[in-house]
Amino acid sequence: MNRREFNRLLVAGAVAGIIPKTGFALSQVKPNYNIPQKGNARLLHITDCHAQLNPVYFREPDVNLGFHKALGRTPHIVGEAFLKKNNLSKNSLEAHAFTYLNFNSAAKEYGKVGGFSHLSTLVKKLRGLAGGENNSLLLDGGDTWQGSATAYWSRGKDMVQAANLLGVDIMTGHWEFTYQDEEVFSNIDDFEGEFLAQNIKLTEDALFEGKQTHDEDTGHVFKPYIIREINGQRLAIIGQAFPYTPVANPKRFIPDWTFGIRNQDLQELINAIKVDEKPAAIILLSHNGMDVDLKLASVVTGIDFILGGHTHDGVPTPVSVKNSLGTTIVTNAGSNGKFLGVLDLNLQDGGLKGYEYRLLPVFSNFIEPDKQMNALIDEIRKPHLDALQEELTVTETLLYRRGNFNGTFDQLICDALRHELNAQIALSPGFRWGTTVLPGEAVTFENVMDQTCITYPETYARDMLGKEIKAILEDVADNLFHPDPFYQQGGDMVRVGGMNYICDPMAKPGNRISNMTLDSDKAIMPNKTYKVSGWATVGSKAPGKPIWDVVASYLRSQKTINISHLNSPVLKNIDNNPGIVL
Amino acid sequence: MYITRRKFLNILTVSTAACATLLAPITTWAAWASKAFNATKLDDAYQNLFGTTTLTASDKIVLKLPKIAENGGAVPVSVKTDLDSVETINIFVKDNPNPLTASFHIPEGTIADISTRIRLAQTSTVTAVINAGGKLHSASQEVKVTIGGCGG
Numbered sequence: 001m002n003r004r005e006f007n008r009l010l011v012a013g014a015v016a017g018i019i020p021k022t023g024f025a026l027s028q029v030k031p032n033y034n035i036p037q038k039g040n041a042r043l044l045h046i047t048d049c050h051a052q053l054n055p056v057y058f059r060e061p062d063v064n065l066g067f068h069k070a071l072g073r074t075p076h077i078v079g080e081a082f083l084k085k086n087n088l089s090k091n092s093l094e095a096h097a098f099t100y101l102n103f104n105s106a107a108k109e110y111g112k113v114g115g116f117s118h119l120s121t122l123v124k125k126l127r128g129l130a131g132g133e134n135n136s137l138l139l140d141g142g143d144t145w146q147g148s149a150t151a152y153w154s155r156g157k158d159m160v161q162a163a164n165l166l167g168v169d170i171m172t173g174h175w176e177f178t179y180q181d182e183e184v185f186s187n188i189d190d191f192e193g194e195f196l197a198q199n200i201k202l203t204e205d206a207l208f209e210g211k212q213t214h215d216e217d218t219g220h221v222f223k224p225y226i227i228r229e230i231n232g233q234r235l236a237i238i239g240q241a242f243p244y245t246p247v248a249n250p251k252r253f254i255p256d257w258t259f260g261i262r263n264q265d266l267q268e269l270i271n272a273i274k275v276d277e278k279p280a281a282i283i284l285l286s287h288n289g290m291d292v293d294l295k296l297a298s299v300v301t302g303i304d305f306i307l308g309g310h311t312h313d314g315v316p317t318p319v320s321v322k323n324s325l326g327t328t329i330v331t332n333a334g335s336n337g338k339f340l341g342v343l344d345l346n347l348q349d350g351g352l353k354g355y356e357y358r359l360l361p362v363f364s365n366f367i368e369p370d371k372q373m374n375a376l377i378d379e380i381r382k383p384h385l386d387a388l389q390e391e392l393t394v395t396e397t398l399l400y401r402r403g404n405f406n407g408t409f410d411q412l413i414c415d416a417l418r419h420e421l422n423a424q425i426a427l428s429p430g431f432r433w434g435t436t437v438l439p440g441e442a443v444t445f446e447n448v449m450d451q452t453c454i455t456y457p458e459t460y461a462r463d464m465l466g467k468e469i470k471a472i473l474e475d476v477a478d479n480l481f482h483p484d485p486f487y488q489q490g491g492d493m494v495r496v497g498g499m500n501y502i503c504d505p506m507a508k509p510g511n512r513i514s515n516m517t518l519d520s521d522k523a524i525m526p527n528k529t530y531k532v533s534g535w536a537t538v539g540s541k542a543p544g545k546p547i548w549d550v551v552a553s554y555l556r557s558q559k560t561i562n563i564s565h566l567n568s569p570v571l572k573n574i575d576n577n578p579g580i581v582l
Numbered sequence: 583m584y585i586t587r588r589k590f591l592n593i594l595t596v597s598t599a600a601c602a603t604l605l606a607p608i609t610t611w612a613a614w615a616s617k618a619f620n621a622t623k624l625d626d627a628y629q630n631l632f633g634t635t636t637l638t639a640s641d642k643i644v645l646k647l648p649k650i651a652e653n654g655g656a657v658p659v660s661v662k663t664d665l666d667s668v669e670t671i672n673i674f675v676k677d678n679p680n681p682l683t684a685s686f687h688i689p690e691g692t693i694a695d696i697s698t699r700i701r702l703a704q705t706s707t708v709t710a711v712i713n714a715g716g717k718l719h720s721a722s723q724e725v726k727v728t729i730g731g732c733g734g
Contacts, residue, residue: 204658246652247730258658260648475729486649487726509705538730 031093031363033122035129038356039346041230042130043283044123044138046168047309048335050147050175050433051159052450053377055112055364057436058336060314061402062100065571065579066291067505068483072578075290075313075332081578086316097338097361098314104398107438114337114362116162116377117369122340122362123166124370130344133167135230140168141309141333142241142287145187146175147433149388149449150380155179156187158380164192165373170226172196174242174249174287174310178455181254185212188222196239196285198224198269199262206256221257224269227277233347236279238269238303240286242310244489250456250538261292261486263300270302280347283307290315290332291485297321297328304352307341308332310490312402312432314339316359331357335433338362388449391442392555397563399443401434401451404480404579405493405503408563409434409451413547414497415563416554421461421544423533424518425469425499430476430492443561445552452547454536459544461533466516467526473501473513481505481512496567499524504572519567618682624674627682628711631672632718637711640665640719645710647723651702654727659708660697667715668694677706702727 066076077085079099088094096106097113123138130136144163145156156179163171170193176184188195201219202211214220225238243261246254270282281304286293289310297306301323314334321328333341339359346354381388401407414426434451437443472494479489493503502515516524524530535547544550555561574580618631628635646660661671671686671694683700694712702708702725709722 244650247650247728251652258652260652264644264646472729478726479728482726484649484724487724489650489728 029093031361031366033125033360033367035126035342035358035360037130037135038344039354040135041233041235041345041347042126042136043307043341043343043345044126044136045141045285045307045331045333045341045343046119046138046337046339047141047287047307047333047341048143048312048433049114049116049140049337050143050335051145051151051156052114052148052337052435053116053150053158053162053380055115055118056336056338056450057107057112057438058114058338059103059107059398059400059402059436060098060100061404063403063405063580064313065404065481065505065574065577067481067573067577070291070485073294074317074319075311075315076579078579079581088316093363094316094361097363098316103436104439107436110363111365113364115364115369116166116337117373118364118367119337119340119362120166120370120373121367122360126340126342127167137169137228137230137235137237138167139237139283139285139307140171140193141285141307142171142173143175143309143335143433144171144173146178146455147336147450147453149446149453150384152449152453152455153384154380155183157190160187160190161376161380162373164190165376168193169228170194170196170237170239170285172239172241172285172287174245177241177245177254177257178249179253181256184254194226195222196225196237197222197241198238198266199243200241200257200259202256203258211256225273227279231347233280233350234277235345235347236273236277236282238266238273238282238284240266240284240288242287242289242490243292248489248491248538252540253455261288261296263296266296267300267302270300274302278350280350281305281345281352286310289485289488289490290330291488292490293330293332294319294321295485297330298323300328301325303328305343305355306330307343309335312336314359314361318357329355329357331359333359336435388444388446390445392445392448392552393443393558393561395437395441395443395561396439397561398439399437399447399561399563401436402432403492404430406495406566406568408566409437410495411497411563411566412561413451413551414495414567416551417459417461417533417535417547418498420550420554421459421533423461423498423531425530425532426497427472427532427534428495428497429536430480430494432490432492443555445548448548448551448555452535452551456536456538456541457546457548458537458542459533459535459547459550460537460542461531461544463529464532465526466524466528466530469499469524469530469532470513470516470526473516474510477503477505477512478509482509493569498567500567501569502572503569506573515570615682615685618685619680621682622680624676624681627674627680631682631685632711632713634718637709637718637720640712640721643710643712643719643721645708645721645723647708647725649724650726650728654702654704656699657702657725658697658699659710660695661710661712661721662693662695663712663714663719665694665712665714665719668712670713671696672711672713673698673700674709674711675700675702675706676709678703
């Protein structure tokens with residue numbers, strides 16, 4: 001079957017009702033997890049759980065700006081515009097899952113989300129409805145081994161155990177590569193599924209030195225793809241790891257590996273798979289981020305579905321992208337264990353006849369936790385419980401991270417850095433992981449670790465020129481707002497404390513940042529020196545204490561936390577942008 | 583004969599040592615092209631190397647470059663083409679102090695497929711220009727050099 005026939009079938013499928021209308025709205029307060037299988041192959045997809053074994057609160061962003069081609073396009077829509085775009089009703093369970101609206105009251109009403117015990121029950125149920133493990137696959141888009149204290153202390157091993165018990169069949173990665181390369185190989189040895197990445201190769205030097213590869217002729221460090229047979233139909237799954245790992249994270253942990261989007265290599269691989277393997281459908285398990293995936297779908301032909309992650313976008317309505325030979329469906333499945341993607345495929349005669357996709361929010365209060373997984377999580381946490389449960393202070397403010405420019409938890413981290421390291425200005429990375437703490441709750445050491453635990457946590461305080469600070473802000477702004485998604489790294493703007501600025505995302509590189517001032521309103525001068533503190537240095541190891549010690553020490557000295565002001569920039573060119581609520 | 587990549591690389595090292603005499607003509611040629619290599623502006627480098635600044639964008643050139651450099655000091659680049667009668671493959675980095683970075687002479691009957699590593703002083707457009715049958719074909723891509731950090 002060629003691509004044109006495939007497209008015709010897709011259209012026919014939509015008319016015949018095989019393909020659901022966009023979105024799904026439930027007005028009743030109970031989530032429906034009783035999803036009968038459509039077709040004959042069921043793919044379940046999780047991504048970016050960031051090692052959250054237990055249920056968490058997680059607030060979605062109120063600022064997720066898109067510009068140029070991404071203006072007003074999924075995933076750059078927030079709040080009520082998001083509800084409208086996805087046909088979700090206000091105050092519904094889904095509205096709470098997918099948006100920040102009424103977060104505090106809805107979080108109290110509906111409770112926490114995710115958790116591996118609850119996810120496990122849900123996965124078993126949905127695989128059961130599809131006729132069991134042989135008729136379904138569980139895919140994990142990565143960022144699984146990092147994000148919690150226990151993952152950090154066990155070097156990702158606790159998550160490998162949990163993923164094995166959950167029954168993950170195939171995964172790819174990003175933060176997985178922030179452990180040492182030999183630890184990555186050791187974890188993959190313990191992992192009972194397949195670890196795939198078409199876009200990680202050995203450097204020429206490492207190849208010459210005979211370092212470990214999957215295939216020394218192609219240079220692939222990991223297996224690029226795998227064929228799985230379901231109901232007699234062959235599925236090809238290709239892994240796409242985060243392309244900019246050695247740029248966004250330290251290269252020193254993985255000196256022998258080189259990454260990149262490698263869309264030309266991907267096209268060659270797909271062409272070869274079509275000839276050699278004759279699959280009924282091709283799936284890309286991707287950690288590119290949604291904007292990169294949308295562009296990739298437009299320039300690479302032959303992929304049926306991109307199951308995406310990295311940018312932590314909970315996207316209930318997949319995006320259909322046309323390319324020169326057909327159509328690719330792009331999804332993104334959120335983060336922190338909050339969502340489970342369910343893709344049902346109808347595969348007949350070696351081809352794809354129809355599909356149905358749902359992104360299910362995992363509302364823990366409505367799911368019976370799996371006993372075996374519960375026992376494993378208890379075993380993992382037991383030695384560390386005292387440390388994890390230490391109550392450092394109480395927060396009066398909702399503490400969250402997500403948003404393009406700042407979040408209350410990041411402001412808190414910046415306050416801690418400035419206070420503890422005696423600095424005028426603090427810089428904190430724009431990560432998108434990190435859980436949420438409700439007002440009135442205690443802030444525990446575990447909450448701090450959920451926001452900070454990386455393998456390069458060391459802090460610094462040093463003198464910087466005003467123009468150096470501007471250069472950093474410009475550089476990160478370009479990674480976020482470059483008009484071409486292939487030049488973006490995902491993640492959000494570096495957070496600042498103690499200073500303010502104006503940001504024009506539409507301006508040319510090097511011209512987006514202006515009017516930098518200290519909190520006192522005094523202008524930051526290009527050639528004047530300022531004391532700047534920060535953490536998570538990528539180039540070389542910083543000299544100071546780990547960030548969690550700095551934040552914990554600050555919190556212990558505070559009776560309560562109240563964040564009344566965010567150091568968020570004044571924005572230009574954002575009129576009528578549905579990626580922000582003004 | 584089947585040969586693994588590692589063995590092939592070993593052979594390459596051995597043969598490089600044996601090829602000193604082969605390199606001599608290239609040295610001579612480099613002296614001849616010094617004006618192009620020393621030019622500080624892209625158009626001057628084109629003018630000095632080709633005698634013109636007019637290039638024709640071609641989709642027959644496969645230019646492989648990272649979009650964001652993992653290390654600006656050593657950016658891998660490969661250029662291949664199935665154009666006929668390829669004489670030279672040249673690589674220009676627009677915003678480097680000296681834009682002309684490498685020039686390869688392709689002897690008749692050789693497959694036009696080269697790869698090397700180039701150094702980028704800063705974010706820049708990289709252009710491959712192929713002289714084939716007296717015509718200048720080009721393909722370009724931007725490579726970003728960033729301080730990194732802050733990802734996802």
